Amino acid sequence: MSETYDFLFKFLVIGNAGTGKSCLLHQFIEKKFKDDSNHTIGVEFGSKIINVVNKFVKLQIWDTAGQERFRSVTRSYYRGAAGALLVYDITSRETYNALTNWLTDARMLASQNIVIILCGNKKDLDADREVTFLEASRFAQENELMFLETSALTGENVEEAFVQCARKILNKIDSELDPERMGSGIQYGDATLRQLRSPRRAQAQSAQECGC
Numbered sequence: 745m746s747e748t749y750d751f752l753f754k755f756l757v758i759g760n761a762g763t764g765k766s767c768l769l770h771q772f773i774e775k776k777f778k779d780d781s782n783h784t785i786g787v788e789f790g791s792k793i794i795n796v797v798n799k800f801v802k803l804q805i806w807d808t809a810g811q812e813r814f815r816s817v818t819r820s821y822y823r824g825a826a827g828a829l830l831v832y833d834i835t836s837r838e839t840y841n842a843l844t845n846w847l848t849d850a851r852m853l854a855s856q857n858i859v860i861i862l863c864g865n866k867k868d869l870d871a872d873r874e875v876t877f878l879e880a881s882r883f884a885q886e887n888e889l890m891f892l893e894t895s896a897l898t899g900e901n902v903e904e905a906f907v908q909c910a911r912k913i914l915n916k917i918d919s920e921l922d923p924e925r926m927g928s929g930i931q932y933g934d935a936t937l938r939q940l941r942s943p944r945r946a947q948a949q950s951a952q953e954c955g956c
């Protein structure tokens with residue numbers, strides 16, 4: 745596949761241990777469920793190019809790789825993230841109750857502008873549900889988060905979660921986010937750089953002054 749893209753976004757996956765973060769990342773990248781027998785070393789990182797509103801966006805996604813078990817998710821993990829999936833498990837109220845802490849950390853340690861999508865994972869286990877859709881959507885609204893229920897097992901809404909988050913960041917680039925600002929979590933890709941450079945070159949060659 746071509747490595748040409750317009751933007752590069754750093755993404756995080758955060759939330760309590762056991763909520764399915766690694767499985768969500770695996771499902772998004774590989775399009776399959778990572779079963780428990782597959783105990784390879786914790787993947788810390790994945791990347792994939794997606795097409796959103798006619799732009800190719802490379803998502804560079806960081807997984808906590810087990811750090812959250814020891815409540816030691818480091819500042820460097822958060823630094824410069826443009827987007828995050830904040831994950832809880834719909835069958836575990838404890839993981840839902842922890843969301844406020846995760847949110848505080850993300851906004852403090854990443855950026856005030858970080859775009860976050862709340863993911864109520866394990867949607868397939870509806871019979872064991874401890875958190876209703878309505879309750880979580882209210883929480884999301886109050887905290888200005890997007891919200892989806894996902895299943896890393898069936899794949900339902902997994903791609904959508906990443907795409908919706910990326911789409912919102914792209915919309916923000918037009919208004920409040922500046923990709924060239926340090927720590928924005930956004931970089932221009934080759935395709936955009938070529939576009940940005942070539943008009944300037946063309947302008948210089950024709951020596952036209954338009955004052956814009």
Ligand code: GDP
Pocket residue numbers: 759760761762763764765766767768778779780865866867868869894895896897898
């Ligand atoms: P992490 O600690 O947040 O990275 O969680 P993992 O991705 O390691 O998943 C924790 C456990 O939940 C594993 O046993 C997974 O098989 C299981 N799991 C993850 N996502 C789902 C899901 O969507 N549905 C179901 N039924 N189980 C899941």
Ligand code: MG
Pocket residue numbers: 765766767807808809810
């Ligand atoms: Mg994990």
